[in-house]
Amino acid sequence: MSLGLLLVQGLNGLQFGVLLFLVAAGLTLVFGVMDFINLAHGVQYMLGAYLGASLAAWTGSFWLGLVLALPAALVCGLVLEWLVFRHLYERDHLSQVLATFGVILFLNEAVRAIWGSAPLQMPVPTLLEGGVQLMPGLQYPVYRIAILVAGLAVAGLLWVLVERTRIGALVRAGATHAPMVAALGVDIRGLFMLVFGFGAMLAGFAGVMAAPVLSVDPGMGDTVLILAFVVITIGGIGSVRGAFIAALLVGVIETLGRSLLPDLLRLVMAASPARQAGAALGSMLVYIAMALILAVRPRGLFPVRG
Amino acid sequence: MRAALVVLAGLAAAPFLGFGEGYSLTLLARAMILAMAAVSLWLLVGGAGLVSLGHAAMLGVGAYALVVLDDARITDAVVVVPVAMGAAAFFALVTGAVAIRTSGVHFIMITLAFGQMAFFTASSLAAYGGDDGYTLYGRMTVLGHRWLEDRLVFHYLCLGLLALALLGTQMVLGSRFGRVLRAARENALRVEAVGFSPYPYRLVAYAAAGAVAGLAGVLLANATEFVAPSYLAWQRSGDLLFMVILGGLGSLQGAVLGAVGFVLLEEWLGHLTEHWRLIFGPLLVLSVLFLKGGLVGVLRRG
Numbered sequence: 001m002s003l004g005l006l007l008v009q010g011l012n013g014l015q016f017g018v019l020l021f022l023v024a025a026g027l028t029l030v031f032g033v034m035d036f037i038n039l040a041h042g043v044q045y046m047l048g049a050y051l052g053a054s055l056a057a058w059t060g061s062f063w064l065g066l067v068l069a070l071p072a073a074l075v076c077g078l079v080l081e082w083l084v085f086r087h088l089y090e091r092d093h094l095s096q097v098l099a100t101f102g103v104i105l106f107l108n109e110a111v112r113a114i115w116g117s118a119p120l121q122m123p124v125p126t127l128l129e130g131g132v133q134l135m136p137g138l139q140y141p142v143y144r145i146a147i148l149v150a151g152l153a154v155a156g157l158l159w160v161l162v163e164r165t166r167i168g169a170l171v172r173a174g175a176t177h178a179p180m181v182a183a184l185g186v187d188i189r190g191l192f193m194l195v196f197g198f199g200a201m202l203a204g205f206a207g208v209m210a211a212p213v214l215s216v217d218p219g220m221g222d223t224v225l226i227l228a229f230v231v232i233t234i235g236g237i238g239s240v241r242g243a244f245i246a247a248l249l250v251g252v253i254e255t256l257g258r259s260l261l262p263d264l265l266r267l268v269m270a271a272s273p274a275r276q277a278g279a280a281l282g283s284m285l286v287y288i289a290m291a292l293i294l295a296v297r298p299r300g301l302f303p304v305r306g
Numbered sequence: 307m308r309a310a311l312v313v314l315a316g317l318a319a320a321p322f323l324g325f326g327e328g329y330s331l332t333l334l335a336r337a338m339i340l341a342m343a344a345v346s347l348w349l350l351v352g353g354a355g356l357v358s359l360g361h362a363a364m365l366g367v368g369a370y371a372l373v374v375l376d377d378a379r380i381t382d383a384v385v386v387v388p389v390a391m392g393a394a395a396f397f398a399l400v401t402g403a404v405a406i407r408t409s410g411v412h413f414i415m416i417t418l419a420f421g422q423m424a425f426f427t428a429s430s431l432a433a434y435g436g437d438d439g440y441t442l443y444g445r446m447t448v449l450g451h452r453w454l455e456d457r458l459v460f461h462y463l464c465l466g467l468l469a470l471a472l473l474g475t476q477m478v479l480g481s482r483f484g485r486v487l488r489a490a491r492e493n494a495l496r497v498e499a500v501g502f503s504p505y506p507y508r509l510v511a512y513a514a515a516g517a518v519a520g521l522a523g524v525l526l527a528n529a530t531e532f533v534a535p536s537y538l539a540w541q542r543s544g545d546l547l548f549m550v551i552l553g554g555l556g557s558l559q560g561a562v563l564g565a566v567g568f569v570l571l572e573e574w575l576g577h578l579t580e581h582w583r584l585i586f587g588p589l590l591v592l593s594v595l596f597l598k599g600g601l602v603g604v605l606r607r608g
Binding site for chain 2: 091
């Protein structure tokens with residue numbers, strides 16, 4: 001295990017963490033404001049990837065694909081909100097979980113029916129092709145760095161929106177005590193539509209950005225969804241700051257654990273069992289970390305509500 | 307319990323009413339096994355108010371315990387069943403110890419995450435087939451006899467165990483233990499005020515439900531003679547939760563009605579079209595939105 005490998009995997013982990021944050025941010029805000037648990041949020045990420053890949057192939061340009069996929073993802077999110085989700089706000093979490101689970105079944109199958117089960121390819125844009133030299137003899141793809149930069153930029157933008165604007169103040173107030181905000185004359189439904197649409201678009205954006213490096217297939221939203229849940233549980237539900245820190249943490253632990261643990265274990269045991277135990281342990285690591293953090297702080301690192 | 311008794315009687319008579327061939331019996335066995343898992347989940351959701359979205363992991367731990375023993379050529383039920391149920395209960399105890407400290411939506415997410423952890427662990431067990439799954443050498447023996455190879459025996463075994471699970475859960479709910487559990491679901495604060503701590507009660511219920519689900523996993527593995535990580539997929543946890551709600555949270559028999567209804571619906575839609583989930587998903591949404599009280603509720607009103 002060399003320093004170069006560690007550097008590359010660390011960067012990969014941060015980049016995955018940034019993608020996770022884009023998905024988790026919408027999830028945590030929607031839950032914070034409306035007390036609504038939306039399993040179908042991962043589907044939004046998948047739709048983003050599919051729409052981006054198809055539109056990029058159709059227009060022949062990654063950038064046009066990206067620009068067109070964002071409003072398309074927004075429209076999908078708002079249609080779902082209008083059709084299904086808004087009938088669930090007054091219901092218990094169990095109903096919300098099940099109904100949004102039904103939405104996942106439908107959309108995963110719809111994607112399979114339209115695009116087929118085989119993974120879709122999306123080419124890296126020419127502008128971001130090639131690699132940069134991190135160390136002598138060690139290249140790192142420019143596109144992956146672009147994901148990292150774009151994700152951090154969006155995170156910064158989100159921070160300004162939530163912490164420094166009037167709408168952000170309303171969203172934070174809504175997350176702390178929604179009925180009080182409604183009683184003060186704020187249209188909480190309208191505010192929620194806004195948060196929801198924005199969250200859907202962020203997840204869609206993450207999907208488009210991920211499409212050229214990860215495989216675009218019908219189950220891709222589910223994996224990200226569950227990790228996003230881990231992120232917002234660790235970070236404290238409703239907290240964007242918590243989601244950001246937890247997302248980077250989860251991204252790095254997940255990536256480093258899966259790639260480095262087999263090598264680490266080989267120092268203390270034979271190669272074949274080390275590979276197996278390492279793979280098993282590596283995939284468990286994120287959840288073990290979550291269990292440890294929750295054992296100490298049951299409401300996450302940055303709980304919003306006392 | 308009337309509706310559940312009718313369903314159980316129907317299942318008992320099914321082999322003599324023209325459902326005796328292999329395919330129908332396989333389908334019915336699947337329905338009964340999933341009903342057993344749904345009954346154990348009902349104890350958590352309906353009984354204790356703990357909405358678990360990781361219940362399939364218990365099923366899977368039971369099934370994989372069987373796989374490990376099968377690989378070592380230990381196939382007698384006398385050993386396999388207690389070990390598998392114990393393994394599932396232990397997994398439930400350890401994960402439950404963390405999960406039950408939280409409540410509400412945190413609990414849903416944590417059980418989902420632990421379920422996913424078990425899923426990835428099963429996928430990485432290369433010695434037991436990894437992603438591809440593991441084909442058993444054969445069904446379990448009972449004290450050296452190969453009784454389970456017989457379709458009818460297996461059918462009635464599943465039925466008997468389902469009835470036992472139903473009866474046992476009913477008795478637990480009626481006991482002092484069950485009353486504390488149900489009281490804590492309604493108002494944990496008041497339960498604490500009269501001097502009970504809900505935590506150990508919930509944890510024991512969680513482990514017990516895990517053990518029953520583990521037994522269901524053993525039966526499912528025997529029914530198909532094949533175990534794969536898909537046993538633990540989070541979609542199956544969602545399916546189980548849907549069975550419980552479809553039947554109705556108001557009474558335990560809902561779990562049986564829901565599971566049988568679910569399996570039959572899935573089968574029927576599967577015959578209609580390859581993309582049956584396009585119909586199934588919206589049906590699920592509609593049933594959550596409009597079928598309040600579940601099938602049991604419909605039967606009561608009708």
